Amino acid sequence: MxxxxxxxxxxxxxAGAIGSxxxxxxxxxxxxxxxxxxxxYEPGLQGAAEExxxxxxxxxxxxxxxxxxxxxxxxxxxxxxGGAPRKEGMxxxxxxxxxxxxxxxxxxxxxxxxxxxxxxxxxxxxxxxxGLTTLIYSGLPAGRVATLAALDSTRLQTALSQHFSLxxxxxxxxxxxxxxxxxMAVFASTCRIDGRPLxxxxxxxxxxxxxxxxxxxxxxxxxxxxxxxxxxxxxQSPSHQSLLMxxxxxxxxxxxWPCGAYVDSDDHGFxxxxxxxxxxxxxxxxxxTMPQGTDSELADLRDSYQHLVKxxxxxxxxxxxxxxxxxxSVNSNL
Amino acid sequence: MxxxxxxxxxxxxxAGAIGSxxxxxxxxxxxxxxxxxxxxYEPGLQGAAEExxxxxxxxxxxxxxxxxxxxxxxxxxxxxxGGAPRKEGMxxxxxxxxxxxxxxxxxxxxxxxxxxxxxxxxxxxxxxxxGLTTLIYSGLPAGRVATLAALDSTRLQTALSQHFSLxxxxxxxxxxxxxxxxxMAVFASTCRIDGRPLxxxxxxxxxxxxxxxxxxxxxxxxxxxxxxxxxxxxxQSPSHQSLLMxxxxxxxxxxxWPCGAYVDSDDHGFxxxxxxxxxxxxxxxxxxTMPQGTDSELADLRDSYQHLVKxxxxxxxxxxxxxxxxxxSVNSNL
Numbered sequence: 031m032x033x034x035x036x037x038x039x040x041x042x043x044x045a046g047a048i049g050s051x052x053x054x055x056x057x058x059x060x061x062x063x064x065x066x067x068x069x070x071y072e073p074g075l076q077g078a079a080e081e082x083x084x085x086x087x088x089x090x091x092x093x094x095x096x097x098x099x100x101x102x103x104x105x106x107x108x109x110x111x112g113g114a115p116r117k118e119g120m121x122x123x124x125x126x127x128x129x130x131x132x133x134x135x136x137x138x139x140x141x142x143x144x145x146x147x148x149x150x151x152x153x154x155x156x157x158x159x160x161g162l163t164t165l166i167y168s169g170l171p172a173g174r175v176a177t178l179a180a181l182d183s184t185r186l187q188t189a190l191s192q193h194f195s196l197x198x199x200x201x202x203x204x205x206x207x208x209x210x211x212x213x214m215a216v217f218a219s220t221c222r223i224d225g226r227p228l229x230x231x232x233x234x235x236x237x238x239x240x241x242x243x244x245x246x247x248x249x250x251x252x253x254x255x256x257x258x259x260x261x262x263x264x265x266q267s268p269s270h271q272s273l274l275m276x277x278x279x280x281x282x283x284x285x286x287w288p289c290g291a292y293v294d295s296d297d298h299g300f301x302x303x304x305x306x307x308x309x310x311x312x313x314x315x316x317x318x319t320m321p322q323g324t325d326s327e328l329a330d331l332r333d334s335y336q337h338l339v340k341x342x343x344x345x346x347x348x349x350x351x352x353x354x355x356x357x358x359s360v361n362s363n364l
Numbered sequence: 365m366x367x368x369x370x371x372x373x374x375x376x377x378x379a380g381a382i383g384s385x386x387x388x389x390x391x392x393x394x395x396x397x398x399x400x401x402x403x404x405y406e407p408g409l410q411g412a413a414e415e416x417x418x419x420x421x422x423x424x425x426x427x428x429x430x431x432x433x434x435x436x437x438x439x440x441x442x443x444x445x446g447g448a449p450r451k452e453g454m455x456x457x458x459x460x461x462x463x464x465x466x467x468x469x470x471x472x473x474x475x476x477x478x479x480x481x482x483x484x485x486x487x488x489x490x491x492x493x494x495g496l497t498t499l500i501y502s503g504l505p506a507g508r509v510a511t512l513a514a515l516d517s518t519r520l521q522t523a524l525s526q527h528f529s530l531x532x533x534x535x536x537x538x539x540x541x542x543x544x545x546x547x548m549a550v551f552a553s554t555c556r557i558d559g560r561p562l563x564x565x566x567x568x569x570x571x572x573x574x575x576x577x578x579x580x581x582x583x584x585x586x587x588x589x590x591x592x593x594x595x596x597x598x599x600q601s602p603s604h605q606s607l608l609m610x611x612x613x614x615x616x617x618x619x620x621w622p623c624g625a626y627v628d629s630d631d632h633g634f635x636x637x638x639x640x641x642x643x644x645x646x647x648x649x650x651x652x653t654m655p656q657g658t659d660s661e662l663a664d665l666r667d668s669y670q671h672l673v674k675x676x677x678x679x680x681x682x683x684x685x686x687x688x689x690x691x692x693s694v695n696s697n698l
Contacts, residue, residue, distance in 0.1 A: 051385070054600050058392045077593030083522040084515050084590075084601035086621075089533060181418050188417035199423060259411030266388050267418035287420075 031060060031088040034280040037148070038064045040105040042136070043112030044094065045074030047265035048153065052109060053078065055273055057087040061280060067094040068101030069112070102143035107276050110136055110164075111268065113154025118257050125155050126341060130350045133160035137167025145169060149279040149315055151272045152290075153178040157210050158338050159345055161290050162304035166351065171363040173315035177290030179306035180271045181264065182206035182214055182249055184287065189245045190223065193237065200224045205288060206249060207306045207321045208334025209341075214306070215330035216246045217323050229324075278311035285311040291318040294364070302354055302364075303338050365394060365422040368614040371482070372398045374439040376470070377446030378428065379408030381599035382487065386443060387412065389607055391421040395614060401428040402435030403446070436477035441610050444470060444498075445602065447488025452591050459489050460675065464684045467494035471501025479503060483613040483649055485606045486624075487512040491544050492672050493679055495624050496638035500685060505697040507649035511624030513640035514605045515598065516540035516548055518621065520583045524557065527571065527579065534558045539622060540583060541640045541655045542668025543675075548640070549664035550580045551657050563658075612645035619645040625652040628698070636688055636698075637672050 039056060043049040044067030053067055067082075069075040079094035095101050102108065113129040133152065140147060147170060152161040161177035168175060187204040191197065203220040221228035231237045248255065253264040271287065278285035289309040293300045298320055307318035321331060345351045357364050373390060377383040378401030387401055401416075403409040413428035429435050436442065447463040467486065474481060481504060486495040495511035502509060521538040525531065537554040555562035565571045582589065587598040605621065612619035623643040627634045632654055641652035655665060679685045691698050 050600065051388075054385075054389070054604065055392055058389055058604070073593045074595075077590050078600075080522065080590055080593065081598060081600040083525075083532060084518045084598065085604040086514075086518040086521060086532065091531060180420075184418045184420040187420060188414065191417075197425060198417060198420065256411050256414055259407045259414065261408075264415055264418065266384065266412075266415040270388065270392070270419040 033060050033063050033089070034277065035062050035106075036064055037062055037106035037280075038066065038104055039107040039109070039276070040066050040068060040101045040144075042068045042101065042108065042110035043154070045069035045071045045078055046111055047262065048111035048269050050078035050081070051265055051269040052111070052273060053082050053092065054085065055269055057082070057085070057090055057092075059273060059277060061273065061277055062107075063087070063090045065090070065092045066101050066105070067092065068096070068098060070096055072096050098139050099143050102139055105144040106148045107279070108140065108144065108147055108150045109153065109272050109276065110151070111153045112136075113160060126159060126344065127348055127350070129154055129156070129160050130163050130345045130348070133163035134167050134350050137164040140164070140168040140170065147174060149276055150175045151178060151275050152176070153268050153272050155210070156341065158290055158304050159341055162292065162342065163345065163351055165292055165304065166357055166361050166364065169361045169363065171315070172292035173317055175292065176275060176309075176311075176316045177210065177304060178268055178272045178275065179206070179210055179290045180287035181267055182210065182252065182306070184267065184271070185252070186216060186221075186245070186249045189248055190221070190228070193241065193245065194223055196224055205308070205321065207288060207308070208331045209305055209338045210252070210290065211337070212250045212252075213334045213337035214250055215327060215334045216249050217321065217327045218242070219324050219327060220322065275311060279313060279315060282313045289316055291316050292364070293318060299332070300335055302357065303335060303342060305335060305338055367394050367396050367423070368611065369396050369440075370398055371396055371440035371614075372400065372438055373441040373443070373610070374400050374402060374435045374478075376402045376435065376442065376444035377488070379403035379405045379412055380445055381596065382445035382603050384412035384415070385599055385603040386445070386607060387416050387426065388419065389603055391416070391419070391424055391426075393607060393611060395607065395611055396441075397421070397424045399424070399426045400435050400439070401426065402430070402432060404430055406430050432473050433477050436473055439478040440482045441613070442474065442478065442481055442484045443487065443606050443610065444485075445487045446470075447494060460493060460678065461682060461684070463488055463490070463494050464497050464679045464682070467497035468501050468684050471498040474498070474502040474504065481508060483610055484509045485512060485609050486510070487602050487606050489544070490675065492624055492638050493675055496626065496676065497679065497685055499626055499638065500691055500695050500698065503695050503697065505649065506626035507651055509626065510609060510643075510645075510650045511544065511638060512602055512606045512609065513540070513544055513624045514621035515601055516544065516583055516586065516640070518601065518605070519586070520550060520555075520579070523579045523582055524555070524562070527575065528557055530558055539642070539655065541622060541642070542665045543639055543672045544586070544624065545671070546584045546586075547668045547671035548584055549661060549668045550583050551655065551661045552576070553658050553661060554656065609645060613647060613649060616647045623650055625650050626698070627652060633666070634669055636691065637669060637676060639669060639672055
């Protein structure tokens with residue numbers, strides 16, 4: 031079996047549903063044979079690793095450890111789902127304090143053990159804040175730390191394909207930007223339904239305003255439907271999509287969905303935030319561009335940004351993040 | 365994205381841990397874009413399917429249904445994990461009656477809805493009996509129905525690689541034959557440790573007789589260790605390995621582990637049974653050959669066969685399987 035690279039991938043939270051799925055999917059995708067699974071919960075971690083051994087992936091070198099230093103040492107790629115999970119009825123923001131503290135420690139550990147990491151993907155909620163916090167403390171360049179933001183866009187694609195009874199890939203250009211929480215900006219103007227602009231269809235007999243509002247709201251509520259149906263939060267799709275992000279750095283073949291990127295641009299009026307933007311991923315990591323949209327959509331994006339600013343400032347207030355004017359002294363890349 | 369085939373794969377038990385993992389892994393492996401997920405438990409099934417949609421696999425055509433007829437209609441490939449699961453403390457045989465009835469119905473459904481199926485893999489326990497029962501009622505040729513048996517062999521490989529502190533693929537030729545339950549025959553003579561015959565090492569300072577007995581017993585206990593560690597039975601490795609079996613039919617590239625095959629051979633003294641043998645998988649399905657081993661190992665295999673004969677006869681006694689002399693009238697291929 032051939033792998034894209036021999037570089038080490040550290041999967042943090044590997045005893046959990048996302049992380050254990052990720053170990054299997056990374057090997058199935060042929061990303062790298064060199065995987066370390068980390069979790070503080072040893073029995074579940076060992077059990078998940080044993081399952082990988084029973085899969086008998088050719089040439090795989092999967093190890094597991096409850097020592098974060100061993101896990102990160104020399105890692106080129108890090109994906110962390112290792113926050114506290116969101117339960118039914120909880121908003122993503124409820125998790126703010128606990129998970130931002132976990133993210134701060136993760137950033138420090140990355141700086142200590144793998145300061146040359148090529149790409150770090152953060153997928154524990156609220157990801158905009160945990161990703162930002164990890165970036166700041168890691169000392170890495172901004173393009174080396176990203177958050178998973180795709181699922182909002184793929185949920186939009188799914189809902190529209192179901193509404194129009196079309197194969198999913200006939201629905202193109204689905205985009206949400208800004209925060210990953212309920213304040214996200216759901217764009218319609220970028221979207222095509224079997225080639226036809228979605229904005230031409232909203233308000234027609236094919237898609238009433240009310241139905242579009244319902245779809246947008248469904249997307250804003252993120253994985254709520256999965257929690258209701260499965261009795262647990264999404265784990266397969268976050269695993270799959272975050273591995274595709276890493277794969278794009280490894281193979282330079284691109285990644286088709288928006289990602290959470292660090293944005294600090296006076297030109298656009300977005301400062302010191304991590305949020306979903308139009309992005310591309312290559313061997314140098316992540317870069318972003320300003321989304322294209324209607325005035326109303328761009329106003330939604332600005333509102334979403336303001337919501338994130340508030341969350342970020344709460345985390346500064348808690349003392350988990352340093353004051354904004356000290357970020358550059360903590361991470362000279364920012 | 366390119367797939368090996370456009371043929372339909374029906375995944376039965378797709379709301380469960382194995383089945384939902386299998387949908388994702390089949391798409392990740394690029395087997396076929398044409399997947400139907402079936403389960404009687406609709407919310408969990410829909411939730412698992414939604415996760416697949418959120419993965420946004422290119423060109424995928426994943427559907428889900430609680431109607432077994434719709435699920436199987438026109439399917440070329442069928443994998444079923446849809447029995448009752450084994451819980452901690454239960455032997456695989458405890459499941460005998462309920463799951464053999466499920467298997468009988470599955471066989472009848474295959475005959476009704478996909479009588480030209482190319483390959484059916486049964487992975488619910490006791491798999492030797494459920495696979496046999498499915499085969500008889502399906503009317504399919506013997507080589508078109510197989511059971512997953514690899515995990516006993518990959519567990520042996522894992523345990524030996526851990527004992528000798530070697531990469532897993534330096535431990536070759538790991539083989540268990542006969543039943544998938546605790547009566548399985550664990551072969552040592554086929555096995556090489558970094559090129560050295562395992563039989564030369566057993567009883568030496570490198571592997572005491574007692575340690576080898578412990579390893580064999582661990583393997584015979586199957587997934588018990590996973591249940592203890594994860595609080596649930598294996599699901600990632602059964603999913604992965606059974607998809608590799610299907611892949612071997614699709615791509616003709618072979619499959620490296622023993623499978624459960626229908627065996628009816630006066631020459632070898634094994635009649636009307638399904639059990640793990642030395643097997644190969646190609647585009648025509650599964651074929652078996654007689655395992656090679658020491659007299660003692662072959663005696664173990666015969667004991668394991670006798671155990672399966674007893675189980676099989678219990679299922680005949682229950683009225684779930686027809687009397688042996690009527691099998692040919694139920695399935696003219698046998």
